[in-house]
Amino acid sequence: MSTTATPVTPELEAYLRPLFWPEDALLQELARDIAARGPQIQVSAEEGRLLALLVTLSGAGRVLEVGTLFGYSGVWMARALAPGGHLDTIEFTPLHASAAGEWFERAGLGSRVSVHEGAALEVLPRLSGPYDLATTRCGWSGPVG
Numbered sequence: 001m002s003t004t005a006t007p008v009t010p011e012l013e014a015y016l017r018p019l020f021w022p023e024d025a026l027l028q029e030l031a032r033d034i035a036a037r038g039p040q041i042q043v044s045a046e047e048g049r050l051l052a053l054l055v056t057l058s059g060a061g062r063v064l065e066v067g068t069l070f071g072y073s074g075v076w077m078a079r080a081l082a083p084g085g086h087l088d089t090i091e092f093t094p095l096h097a098s099a100a101g102e103w104f105e106r107a108g109l110g111s112r113v114s115v116h117e118g119a120a121l122e123v124l125p126r127l128s129g130p131y132d133l134a135t136t137r138c139g140w141s142g143p144v145g
C-alpha cells in the first residue's frame with residue numbers, strides 16, 4: 001500500500017481507457033449522433049462504466065434516471081440491469097427523448113427502458129417506486145423545471 005496518490009495524467013488515462021472502460025461500436029455511434037445533432041453533455045465513458053458497475057454491484061433491478069439526453073448513460077446502465085430489470089428515464093427536451101427512444105431500440109433495450117418525456121417534477125409523481133438506484137445529471141444551461 002502506498003501513502004502517495006498516483007496522478008491520472010492524460011497519458012495514463014489514454015492507456016487505461018481501452019482496457020477498463022471501452023465503448024463498443026454502438027456507444028461510439030451514439031456519441032457521434034449526439035455530436036452531430038445534440039449538445040455534447042453526456043457522461044464520459046469512464047462515468048458510464050462506473051454507473052454500470054454501480055448497477056451491477058448493487059444488483060439493481062429498478063433504476064431511475066433524470067436527464068436522458070440521447071440515452072448514452074442509459075445504455076450503460078440498462079445493459080447492467082439485473083434480469084427482468086427496468087430503467088425509467090426522464091427527459092424534457094423532445095429531440096433528446098425521441099433520439100433516446102431510437103437508440104434504446106437500436107441497442108436492443110427497448111423492452112428494458114421507458115423514456116418518459118416531460119419535466120422531472122411533472123413525471124415523477126406519475127411513476128411508482130421503489131427504485132433500487134436513482135441517478136441524475138441535469139446540470140446544463142437549459143431550463144430546469
Ligand SMILES: C[S@@+](CC[C@H](N)C(=O)[O-])C[C@H]1O[C@@H](n2cnc3c(N)ncnc32)[C@H](O)[C@@H]1O
Pocket residue numbers: 041042043066067068069070071072073074090091092093096118119120121137138139140142143144145
Ligand atoms: C447532462 S444531460 C444528461 C446526460 C445523460 N445522462 C447521458 O449521460 O447520456 C442533461 C439532460 O437533462 C435534461 N433535463 C434537464 N432538466 C430536466 C428536467 N427538469 N426534467 C427532465 N429532463 C431535464 C436535458 O434536456 C438534458 O438532455
